Amino acid sequence: MFEETESAAEMTQEGRQLRPPRNLAEAMWKALRPRQWVKNILVVMAPLSAGTEVVTDPHVLLQVLYSFIAFCLASSSIYLINDARDVKADRQHPAKRFRPIASGVLPLRLAYVMGVVLMLVSVLLGYFLSGSSLAIVLAVYIVLQLGYCFGLKHQMVLDIVLVSSGFLLRAIAGGVASDVPLSQWFLLVMAFGSIFMASGKRYAEKLLADKEGRQIRKVLQSYTGTYLRFVWTMSATALILCYSLWAFQQGQATADHSGSLWYEISMVPWAIAVMRYAVDVDRGDAGAPEDIALKDHVLQVIALLWLMCIVLAVYVFGG
Secondary structure (H helix, E strand, O other): OOOOOOOHHHHHHHHHHOOOOOOHHHHHHHHOOHHHHHHHHHHHHHHHOOOHHHHOOHHHHHHHHHHHHHHHHHHHHHHHHHHHHOHHHHOOOOOHHHOOOOOOOOOHHHHHHHHHHHHHHHHHHHHHHOOHHHHHHHHHHHHHHHHHHOOHHHOOOHHHHHHHHHHHHHHHHHHHHHOOOOOHHHHHHHHHHHHHHHHHHHHHHHHHHHHHOOOOOHHHHHOOHHHHHHHHHHHHHHHHHHHHHHHHHHHHOOOOHHHHHHHHHOHHHHHHHHHHHHHHHHHOOOOOHHHHHHHOHHHHHHHHHHHHHHHHHHHHOOO
16 A cells, blocks of 8 residues: 555556566666656646746746656655555565565665655755745655555545645645646645545445455445545536636636637536546546546547647637
8 A cells, every 4th residue: 555556457467567676776666666657747737727928938847847856756755665664564465575675675774765865855856946835845745645654544534635635736836836826726626636536546446345355455444335436426526616617717817708718618528527537436447547547548538628628728819
């Protein structure tokens, strides 16, 4: 179990490999989990929604790059600490025992040292390259995720909240690093979107655990399927509502009527995308959100339609 990344699909993939890392260098690299760095792309959300003048500013692009790198380091530090904490349990698992730390290729003490060093480097990088605001966001992220690693991941509701906070803080980091004002509706969209994905992930894992009769993560014993359905249904409703209010707000701030219209039109593919993703959640296929994004071609088309609306609203008619 680790910060917002573990899934049944990933465990299956690890199980197919059935081998530990070949050497220390490979173990150190795999322990960073570079595959999960794709989540840090959320730092571009605020600058992308701010318009052409912002997103084409070289200084803004550089600040966003800094925040992306800093979050890659911070998130990898959490993976290292969490795997080190779970090493005994992982060694009893048929797939997790091949992980770098559990397999013994990456020494436990070295894993802790790497984790602490990456935490310090990420905060210092954020401070010296982008400023105190980004450093504070990174520090808050690290503290919350350490709380997750050191026991809160076993506390129902809190585990979902902490997983969701990781996504939200990434979006906030992109805004503070590029000095883009974050509207309350933007923050609410990111917050409820994060809860929707996190609760959907837990629901999929709950279905799999009940179906196969095995324990995927301890906290699932505290949840019922109906409660998790309630959470992701509630968050999906709030997500669509908050996005609609954000789109209306952006439309009112756009001088060109055509730009305002495209903001409003974007609400249609957005709502359809949420409903389509909910189908995958209901099937129990949402254990790895990134896999859904890569495999659900209908969802990809809907996402492209939504992106086209935003491009027209922000960059063509919004100026």
